[in-house]
Amino acid sequence: MEEALLKLKHHFLETVDITDEEWKYISSHFTFKRLKKHQFLIQEGMNVPHEFWIVKGLVKSYFLEESGKEYILQFALENYWVSDFHAYQNHGISTLNIDCLEDAEFLVMSFDDREKMCVEVPALANFFRIKSTKGYISLQQRVMGLMKDSAEKRFNDLVEKLPNLVQRVPKKYIASYLGVSRETLSRFSK
Amino acid sequence: MEEALLKLKHHFLETVDITDEEWKYISSHFTFKRLKKHQFLIQEGMNVPHEFWIVKGLVKSYFLEESGKEYILQFALENYWVSDFHAYQNHGISTLNIDCLEDAEFLVMSFDDREKMCVEVPALANFFRIKSTKGYISLQQRVMGLMKDSAEKRFNDLVEKLPNLVQRVPKKYIASYLGVSRETLSRFSK
Numbered sequence: 001m002e003e004a005l006l007k008l009k010h011h012f013l014e015t016v017d018i019t020d021e022e023w024k025y026i027s028s029h030f031t032f033k034r035l036k037k038h039q040f041l042i043q044e045g046m047n048v049p050h051e052f053w054i055v056k057g058l059v060k061s062y063f064l065e066e067s068g069k070e071y072i073l074q075f076a077l078e079n080y081w082v083s084d085f086h087a088y089q090n091h092g093i094s095t096l097n098i099d100c101l102e103d104a105e106f107l108v109m110s111f112d113d114r115e116k117m118c119v120e121v122p123a124l125a126n127f128f129r130i131k132s133t134k135g136y137i138s139l140q141q142r143v144m145g146l147m148k149d150s151a152e153k154r155f156n157d158l159v160e161k162l163p164n165l166v167q168r169v170p171k172k173y174i175a176s177y178l179g180v181s182r183e184t185l186s187r188f189s190k
Numbered sequence: 191m192e193e194a195l196l197k198l199k200h201h202f203l204e205t206v207d208i209t210d211e212e213w214k215y216i217s218s219h220f221t222f223k224r225l226k227k228h229q230f231l232i233q234e235g236m237n238v239p240h241e242f243w244i245v246k247g248l249v250k251s252y253f254l255e256e257s258g259k260e261y262i263l264q265f266a267l268e269n270y271w272v273s274d275f276h277a278y279q280n281h282g283i284s285t286l287n288i289d290c291l292e293d294a295e296f297l298v299m300s301f302d303d304r305e306k307m308c309v310e311v312p313a314l315a316n317f318f319r320i321k322s323t324k325g326y327i328s329l330q331q332r333v334m335g336l337m338k339d340s341a342e343k344r345f346n347d348l349v350e351k352l353p354n355l356v357q358r359v360p361k362k363y364i365a366s367y368l369g370v371s372r373e374t375l376s377r378f379s380k
Contacts (some may be wrong), residue, residue: 089323134279136326139330
């Protein structure tokens with residue numbers, strides 16, 4: 001866990017200044033979690049008291065229709081924060097599933113600890129403020145892409161944003177993320 | 191402007207505690223702007239040093255294709271914060287247009303003032319952190335809607351979220367927001 005916490009400290013310091021004393025306090029609120037490929041981080045119908053920082057590995061976050069059809073909201077890998085944020089923020093029940101596409105390691109923080117620490121440590125409030133703003137902007141671009149761009153354009157944008165992702169994720173999930181068949185995907189994912 | 195600032199103070203206090211002294215400091219950084227229906231708050235190709243809190247009125251934020259086709263990203267009304275956040279956050283050039291669907295009033299804050307005040311006044315950092323998180327969640331739901339829901343379901347979700355909006359926005363813009371023709375919209379927007 002020590003190594004994971006060092007990585008997380010570095011992740012924070014890329015965005016805000018945190019003193020050693022503050023870091024000691026913040027880091028004491030994280031726990032460590034390890035999952036194998038195919039295991040679930042969050043399953044539909046669960047309470048979601050935690051969010052997760054990905055130390056290592058790759059997950060997919062998706063909505064499952066009654067018919068069994070999977071709608072992939074997001075792939076997340078090292079340095080991403082993941083959760084069912086709607087359920088997490090509103091103390092609700094998860095409507096999403098998050099499972100591991102690779103063996104994965106996480107640092108885990110609870111909602112109550114986050115809220116408490118963001119009041120006690122202003123740098124942390126600013127860290128999450130800036131991260132949320134960037135996440136918001138990234139989702140706005142995703143919305144615009146879904147409204148106006150072809151699947152091929154959206155695929156190319158995904159490759160540009162996360163060049164390693166396409167090597168790590170099975171093609172069928174990339175197709176599902178883009179909302180196209182595997183055949184359509186194979187036409188432009190050479 | 192005094193009345194507008196009082197409304198803004200109330201808007202902040204709904205989410206965080208701010209002392210009178212902090213408020214005096216924060217409020218001194220806002221300016222007031224009034225626009226008529228059809229005027230632009232932001233035009234494509236502009237620098238975007240500001241974000242705007244809507245005191246009164248209604249705007250639409252949209253991307254314009256070379257062909258002239260409009261893709262509406264968002265409608266925003268009283269209490270919403272609007273900008274081209276991608277350009278604003280990255281000191282870039284606007285790719286969006288924001289124009290007024292009604293006469294409108296705004297309180298205006300610059301990026302530099304926001305960043306400065308968020309470090310100086312932790313409550314403000316927490317305010318924008320919580321607002322950004324809620325905005326992120328709302329956009330996640332929009333992404334899921336665009337991936338899996340019919341235009342009719344997305345229309346009903348919009349009405350549920352903002353019951354007054356549909357009375358205030360011309361039908362052609364609602365259709366554009368949903369990505370359907372006016373004929374299709376008229377089938378389920380009785």
